[in-house]
Amino acid sequence: xxVDLSHVINEEHPIFPDNPSNKIVAxxxxxxxxxxxxxxxxxxxxxxxxxxxxxxxxxxxxPIDELPPSYFFYKNPFLLNIRKKAHEYILKEDxxxxxxxxxxxxxxxxxxxxSRHRKANPNRYLTNPPALxxxxxxxxxxxxxxxxxxxxxTVSIESIDQGKKEEFPVQDSLSFFT
Numbered sequence: 001x002x003v004d005l006s007h008v009i010n011e012e013h014p015i016f017p018d019n020p021s022n023k024i025v026a027x028x029x030x031x032x033x034x035x036x037x038x039x040x041x042x043x044x045x046x047x048x049x050x051x052x053x054x055x056x057x058x059x060x061x062x063p064i065d066e067l068p069p070s071y072f073f074y075k076n077p078f079l080l081n082i083r084k085k086a087h088e089y090i091l092k093e094d095x096x097x098x099x100x101x102x103x104x105x106x107x108x109x110x111x112x113x114x115s116r117h118r119k120a121n122p123n124r125y126l127t128n129p130p131a132l133x134x135x136x137x138x139x140x141x142x143x144x145x146x147x148x149x150x151x152x153x154t155v156s157i158e159s160i161d162q163g164k165k166e167e168f169p170v171q172d173s174l175s176f177f178t
Contacts, residue, residue, distance in 0.1 A: 003077075005109070005151070006049040007118075014122035015047045016155050022047055051149070074149070078105035084112040084130030089159065090152075092139040099143065107149045108140065115153035131159035137170045 007013060011022050023042040028034035045064070046052075051072070054061025078101060082094050090110055095102060102108065110132070117125040132152065140147055150157060158170045 009041075009043065009048050013048055014118060014126050014155065015044070017126065019047055020044045071148075074107040076104055076106045076146070077109060078102055078107070079109045079111060081111045081113075084114065086114070086124070086130065087128050087159070088112075088130045089133035090130065090136050091133050092135040095136055095139055095144075102144050103146060105144070105147055107151065108144070108147050109151045111153050113153070126155055128159060129154035129156070132157050132170050134170055 009022060011024055013022075015021065022044065023040075025040045025042075026037070027040050028036055028038040030037055051064070053064035053067060055063040078098075080095070080098060080102075082090055084090060090112070095108075112130040114125065114129045130152075131154065132150065137150075140150060
């Protein structure tokens with residue numbers, strides 16, 4: 001069974017601060033006499049639902065276009081419901097209580113409940129959402145070695161508070177997944 005976890009791509013969805021907007025421009029339209037309706041779509045790779053390739057924070061990692069299709073399919077997903085508020089971290093302790101189950105997972109999906117703000121209050125959704133702590137990221141890498149990917153229902157897995165403007169310790173540590 002395949003489960004699509006993506007949001008619909010449009011020009012109105014919330015985007016991370018400073019990212020360029022998505023654009024959808026009609027090129028041909030039947031209503032103007034063209035034989036078909038076609039559009040040009042311009043997307044920024046980090047807008048909306050997306051996956052960061054190992055190369056994103058690791059120059060030795062593979063870029064997204066070099067990853068094999070099998071990289072994007074998982075047989076043992078684990079959904080962890082951990083309710084968190086703005087500025088709160090997903091802690092190592094949040095993960096370790098389910099360690100036995102997580103040891104079998106190949107992808108960890110974390111539902112903080114914060115995605116409820118995505119449509120209702122986009123500014124709140126984009127402003128310091130819950131994030132994975134550096135200790136939790138290290139726990140995943142060191143103790144949950146079957147996990148190949150981590151997903152979260154927020155705009156970023158990293159907290160703006162966690163690192164300096166040009167430093168992203170969680171994404172940097174997780175970028176070694178291949």
